[in-house]
Amino acid sequence: MSRKLNFSAGPAALPEEVLKQAQEEMLDWHGHGLSIMEMSHRSKEYVSVAEQAEQDLRDLMHVPDNYKVLFLQGGATSQFSMIPMNLLRGKKTADYINTGVWSIKAIKEAQRYCDVNIVATTEHNNFTSAPTQNQLKLDASAAYVHYTPNETIGGVEFDYIPDTGSVPLVADMSSSILSRAIDVSRFGLIYAGAQKNIGPAGLTVVIVRDDLIGQTLAGTPTMFDYAVHAASDSMNNTPPTFGWYLAGLIFQWLKRQGGVEGMEVINRRKAEKLYQAIDQSSFYANPVAIANRSWMNVPFTLADANLDNLFIEESEQAGLLNLKGHRSVGGMRASIYNAVPEAAVDALIEFMQYFESKHG
Amino acid sequence: MSRKLNFSAGPAALPEEVLKQAQEEMLDWHGHGLSIMEMSHRSKEYVSVAEQAEQDLRDLMHVPDNYKVLFLQGGATSQFSMIPMNLLRGKKTADYINTGVWSIKAIKEAQRYCDVNIVATTEHNNFTSAPTQNQLKLDASAAYVHYTPNETIGGVEFDYIPDTGSVPLVADMSSSILSRAIDVSRFGLIYAGAQKNIGPAGLTVVIVRDDLIGQTLAGTPTMFDYAVHAASDSMNNTPPTFGWYLAGLIFQWLKRQGGVEGMEVINRRKAEKLYQAIDQSSFYANPVAIANRSWMNVPFTLADANLDNLFIEESEQAGLLNLKGHRSVGGMRASIYNAVPEAAVDALIEFMQYFESKHG
Numbered sequence: 001m002s003r004k005l006n007f008s009a010g011p012a013a014l015p016e017e018v019l020k021q022a023q024e025e026m027l028d029w030h031g032h033g034l035s036i037m038e039m040s041h042r043s044k045e046y047v048s049v050a051e052q053a054e055q056d057l058r059d060l061m062h063v064p065d066n067y068k069v070l071f072l073q074g075g076a077t078s079q080f081s082m083i084p085m086n087l088l089r090g091k092k093t094a095d096y097i098n099t100g101v102w103s104i105k106a107i108k109e110a111q112r113y114c115d116v117n118i119v120a121t122t123e124h125n126n127f128t129s130a131p132t133q134n135q136l137k138l139d140a141s142a143a144y145v146h147y148t149p150n151e152t153i154g155g156v157e158f159d160y161i162p163d164t165g166s167v168p169l170v171a172d173m174s175s176s177i178l179s180r181a182i183d184v185s186r187f188g189l190i191y192a193g194a195q196k197n198i199g200p201a202g203l204t205v206v207i208v209r210d211d212l213i214g215q216t217l218a219g220t221p222t223m224f225d226y227a228v229h230a231a232s233d234s235m236n237n238t239p240p241t242f243g244w245y246l247a248g249l250i251f252q253w254l255k256r257q258g259g260v261e262g263m264e265v266i267n268r269r270k271a272e273k274l275y276q277a278i279d280q281s282s283f284y285a286n287p288v289a290i291a292n293r294s295w296m297n298v299p300f301t302l303a304d305a306n307l308d309n310l311f312i313e314e315s316e317q318a319g320l321l322n323l324k325g326h327r328s329v330g331g332m333r334a335s336i337y338n339a340v341p342e343a344a345v346d347a348l349i350e351f352m353q354y355f356e357s358k359h360g
Numbered sequence: 361m362s363r364k365l366n367f368s369a370g371p372a373a374l375p376e377e378v379l380k381q382a383q384e385e386m387l388d389w390h391g392h393g394l395s396i397m398e399m400s401h402r403s404k405e406y407v408s409v410a411e412q413a414e415q416d417l418r419d420l421m422h423v424p425d426n427y428k429v430l431f432l433q434g435g436a437t438s439q440f441s442m443i444p445m446n447l448l449r450g451k452k453t454a455d456y457i458n459t460g461v462w463s464i465k466a467i468k469e470a471q472r473y474c475d476v477n478i479v480a481t482t483e484h485n486n487f488t489s490a491p492t493q494n495q496l497k498l499d500a501s502a503a504y505v506h507y508t509p510n511e512t513i514g515g516v517e518f519d520y521i522p523d524t525g526s527v528p529l530v531a532d533m534s535s536s537i538l539s540r541a542i543d544v545s546r547f548g549l550i551y552a553g554a555q556k557n558i559g560p561a562g563l564t565v566v567i568v569r570d571d572l573i574g575q576t577l578a579g580t581p582t583m584f585d586y587a588v589h590a591a592s593d594s595m596n597n598t599p600p601t602f603g604w605y606l607a608g609l610i611f612q613w614l615k616r617q618g619g620v621e622g623m624e625v626i627n628r629r630k631a632e633k634l635y636q637a638i639d640q641s642s643f644y645a646n647p648v649a650i651a652n653r654s655w656m657n658v659p660f661t662l663a664d665a666n667l668d669n670l671f672i673e674e675s676e677q678a679g680l681l682n683l684k685g686h687r688s689v690g691g692m693r694a695s696i697y698n699a700v701p702e703a704a705v706d707a708l709i710e711f712m713q714y715f716e717s718k719h720g
Contacts (some may be wrong), residue, residue: 002388002391002393003369003387003388003393003394004393004461005392006393006394008394008396008398008400009400010400010598011397011398011399011400011401011598012398013394013398014397014398016387019386019387019395019397020387023383023388024386026378026379026382026383026386027363027379027380027383028362028363031362032364033362033363033364033366033679033681034363034364034366034368034375034681035379036372037371037374037379037561038366038371038372038373038374038558039368039371039562039691040369040370040682042366043682047373061491073434073435073438073562073600074433074434075433075583075597075598076597077582077596077597078433078434078581078583078597080582081581081582081583081584082581085463085581091436109581111392112579113579114583115712123500123563124516149617156705164382193597193598195598195601200397200432200600200601200602201397201401201598201599201600201601201602202562202563202598202599202600202601202602202603203562217579219473219577219579221438221441221442221445221469221581221584222437222441222469222472223434223437223438223559224581236437237369237435237437237438237553237554238371238435238553238562239561239562240560240561240562240603241371241560241561241562242560242561242603243557243562243600243602246397263662293452294619308434315540319393321393321394322400322403322535324622329577334572
């Protein structure tokens with residue numbers, strides 16, 4: 001076995017020690033004679049795994065008691081519908097900030113359920129920055145304000161949490177959850193597909209203030225009702241048991257790394273050294289405003305796009321996987337989530353310098 | 361490691377050789393240096409895994425070309441909404457057959473979207489039989505006819521496929537899919553949560569005739585639109601990649617067992633010997649009409665319910681897990697899905713006879 005360095009945007013790298021633990025107990029979980037995948041979700045053993053995972057996530061993010069933590073299916077894309085279906089609560093409009101591909105997806109789905117007020121957009125600069133607080137044209141009567149704190153494709157990250165007054169703030173944290181400390185009480189709802197910083201694909205985490213749930217639009221499917229999931233501890237039906245279990249192992253791993261506060265120190269260092277390597281070179285470039293550069297997704301271009309394929313080819317030969325940029329922006333992208341070790345970033349920088357010296 | 365015999369109703373036993381294969385390649389899939397869970401769902405390696413799984417399922421079930429095979433999330437419970445939202449196609453009523461707990465769940469959700477016509481119910485005999493074809497009061501103008509071929513809790517299985525003329529037949533096959541050969545062309549739509557005969561929880565398979573999709577109710581979430589999933593090969597967003605992969609390993613395992621036809625022979629034998637052991641005893645009893653006894657879920661009661669806890673305790677000591685019946689019916693239930701080997705059924709019968717001789 002030879003593990004390579006994986007910069008995939010998602011499904012993304014998982015901590016090797018977590019994979020090893022899951023591997024070891026795959027056929028016989030804690031001496032019970034069966035796999036965690038073969039257990040009833042209502043067995044006391046599985047319920048204890050599920051509850052521990054929730055508690056560990058609450059600990060890591062310091063989730064206040066008046067927030068529900070839900071373990072759901074369907075990805076962030078299902079949340080694009082669930083949010084208006086649950087949070088409009090009789091109102092007709094919602095505010096959305098547009099910072100790129102994922103914001104736009106959320107906006108398009110919301111437009112099927114309400115009037116969407118785009119309170120700021122950075123389309124004019126090709127989504128290479130986040131708007132400032134002063135640029136947000138918020139509507140005090142909106143049902144909620146939605147934004148994407150980190151745009152996975154554009155590599156644009158907000159350097160502040162928008163102040164929306166008494167209007168609930170909703171955040172798609174799929175690619176930034178658990179990467180740094182945040183104040184959950186500033187949010188009405190946080191959601192994240194698991195496959196970047198939480199665990200395997202097929203699990204979605206939702207953290208929602210409990211006064212916001214229970215008033216769905218007519219016709220909302222039962223499985224799209226947060227209140228149903230909250231009332232059943234996310235076991236209204238069979239949950240994605242393996243994903244939930246693996247997320248729990250990752251939460252424990254995060255605690256061993258010093259929690260989110262510990263990861264924040266490492267993530268800042270990883271991002272800073274990679275951006276520094278890009279900026280110090282005239283061969284590599286990143287278009288994003290300094291203040292809004294993502295700690296998790298680092299897109300960069302080569303001075304000569306004709307060298308892109310060679311860069312991919314040689315980087316793969318060097319054991320660096322999945323550096324190709326998203327088809328919509330081209331170039332390269334290194335996703336450096338929590339599970340990507342600092343040594344992998346060091347190896348990437350070394351390779352980039354080698355490639356530049358050879359072909360630059 | 362000591363594997364026990366697992367009679368869980370779901371999430372249920374998985375084939376040991378499949379678990380071993382998944383375990384072996386968990387950190388390094390086929391020498392690529394990363395886990396299958398760490399791969400982009402759009403990578404050529406993962407797409408080949410996904411496509412092979414679909415093809416193998418098509419082969420196993422002899423799915424005609426005019427049917428789409430979808431790999432979704434949300435469980436059968438999400439299908440309870442998706443079916444009316446997609447298949448009403450402008451009609452106002454749907455026919456439902458009521459044979460127990462899972463039928464009732466499907467009916468209750470459908471009633472939120474249309475008038476539900478109960479075309480037959482076996483509530484009068486406490487859901488211990490399936491209605492006959494002649495007992496179905498079908499409405500030729502209904503959008504579709506829904507039934508539950510195998511009731512997981514009641515252990516009641518249809519011994520025929522209802523003839524619904526030109527009205528599409530919809531079946532919740534969660535607990536019977538792949539257990540015996542069926543003629544898919546008799547159905548408009550087949551759906552199944554994976555966690556019994558397909559793979560781990562968190563994956564749902566839908567097989568739908570392609571002329572039935574593309575006309576959703578107003579307000580249907582994009583992720584609840586079969587046509588969206590069909591057009592994107594079930595990759596409109598990130599699918600549950602590990603579950604899909606593991607289902608593919610199970611499909612290959614099924615092929616090695618002689619396909620569904622081979623499993624049918626084994627499953628018939630497993631069920632027959634277990635029911636025979638129950639019937640030959642005056643200590644154990646099963647209430648279901650002979651013709652409708654499930655091959656997959658075998659509920660049984662003890663002559664003295666005061667012995668139930670002792671039965672559970674001693675069976676666990678003997679290495680037989682999860683025999684406790686569903687809380688709504690009490691007694692015992694042995695779920696003997698494809699992955700439960702015939703030797704496990706033999707061991708169960710042996711234990712039952714031993715327990716009867718000791719306490720009967």
